[in-house]
Amino acid sequence: MSADVAARRGIPDASVARLPGYLQALTNLAERGISSVSSEELAAAAGVSSAKLRKDLSHLGSYGVRGVGYEVDRLAYEISTALGLTQDWPVAIVGMGNLGRALAAYSGFATRGFNVVALLDHDDSLVGTSVGKRRVRPMADLDALVREDRLAIGVIATPADSAQDVADRLVAAGVRSILNFAPCVLDVPVDVMVRKVDMSTELQILAFHEQRRTGELDLAEQSVVGEVAL
Amino acid sequence: MSADVAARRGIPDASVARLPGYLQALTNLAERGISSVSSEELAAAAGVSSAKLRKDLSHLGSYGVRGVGYEVDRLAYEISTALGLTQDWPVAIVGMGNLGRALAAYSGFATRGFNVVALLDHDDSLVGTSVGKRRVRPMADLDALVREDRLAIGVIATPADSAQDVADRLVAAGVRSILNFAPCVLDVPVDVMVRKVDMSTELQILAFHEQRRTGELDLAEQSVVGEVAL
C-alpha cells in the first residue's frame, strides 16, 4: 500500500513534466507498428537519457520486463492513466484574437485527451461570430459551463491587460487549472494551478545563449590578436 | 576579473529562465512611473520569492543599494544587457498555418528585442501571399537571410511531420537557435540550441494535477462514507 501511495502522490514535478513527451514518443512508435521498446530507444525518441527515463517510469510502477523492454501499448496506457487522460477534460479558450483562433483550430487537443467545449470573448462585437464551427460565447456563460459541462481547465489567450480579469472570472466560476498565454503574472488563490506559456521569454533565453556564444568568439579573436601583437 | 567571468559565464540556467520575467515586471513598474523597487516588491510582481530574486540578481553583479533597493531603469538595463537584448535579434518564422500567422501578428516581438525579418513556408501555393504587411518567402531564401540579415533565430510553426526537415534546413543555413512549436523532438547538432513550446504538454501537466485533486476528493468522500458506515 505504501508503494501505491508513492505511485499516486509522489511523482516528482520534473518527472510529470516529461511524461507527455514519453506518451507522444510511444504514440509515434505505435503508429509505426512497433510493439516493444527498450529504455534506450524510447529515451532517444523522447530526447532524454535512458537512466532518467527509467527513473521516471519507476515512479509509475513496474511495467517493463527485465532483459526485454517495455510493451508500447501497455506503457502508453499506464502513462495516460497516471496523467489522468483516460477521461476527456473539458477546456474553454478565452480570447479570440489571433492566438485564440489559432488555438481553437489546433487539432492536437482532441487527440490528446482534451475537448474544447467553448470559445469565449469579453468583446461583445465578437460574441456570436463563428470561429471554425464554433460560436463565440460571452464570459457570462462561464458559470453554466462549469456546472453543465464540468469545465475544468481555462486557457487565457487575451492581451496582458485583460488576463488578470479573465483569471478572476475563471476562478470565481470554479475553474482551478489555467493555462496562461498572456505575458504577465496571474494572482490566484493557492489551490488554483497556473502554467504559463510565453514565446518572448523563450526567445530571450535563446538570445542569452546566442549572445554568450558570440561573446566567446569575440574573446577568441581578441586572444589571437593579442598573440599576433606579441 | 574572476567575478567578471562568473557574471558572464556562470549564470545558472534556472536563473536565466527567470530574467525575462523580472525584465517584464520592471518594464511595467517603469510604465507606472515607479523608479525604485525593493527585492520583496519586485519578487511579488514577478511571482517568485525575494530570496530567489536576490540570488538571481547576484549572478549579474551588484546593482542594488543596501537599505534602499534597486533603481528600476538601471536594473532593467543590466538585465537586458545580460540577456543580450541591447541588440535586436533577427528572427524568421517558418510555417504559415494558423499558429505561424498568429505569431507573425504578435506585437510582442518588436517590443522585446526581436525583429521578424522573414516569414517562410515550404508550400509553393502560400509563397508570395501576404501575411500582415509581409510577403511569404520560399525556404530557398534561408541562406541569403543568414548571410544578409544575420538571421540568428528560427521559429518552427509547422506540423510535426515537417519540423525535422525545417530544422535541418535551418541548421544547414547556419541558424543555431531554434524555437520549436511542433509537438516533436528535433535532432540537431550539439551546438544548436532548441527550446520547445508545446501546449498539449502543458495541458497534460494541468490534467495530472486536476486528476490528483479529484482523486483526493474521492478518497475523502470514501473515508467519510467509511465513518458513516462505522
Next chain:
DNA sequence: ATCTGTGAAGTCCTTCACAGCC
C-alpha cells in the same frame, strides 16, 4: 533601521552503477 548580497544548509533532481530478473 532597512534592505541587499551571500555563505551555509537543505531540498530536489540527475546520474551512476549494479543487483535482480528474464
Next chain:
DNA sequence: GGCTGTGAAGGACTTCACAGAT
C-alpha cells in the same frame, strides 16, 4: 547476455539567516 528497477552518490537549485552597507 541483456535490460529493467533502484539504492547511493553527485550535482543543481532553493531557502535560510545574517553579515555588511547605507
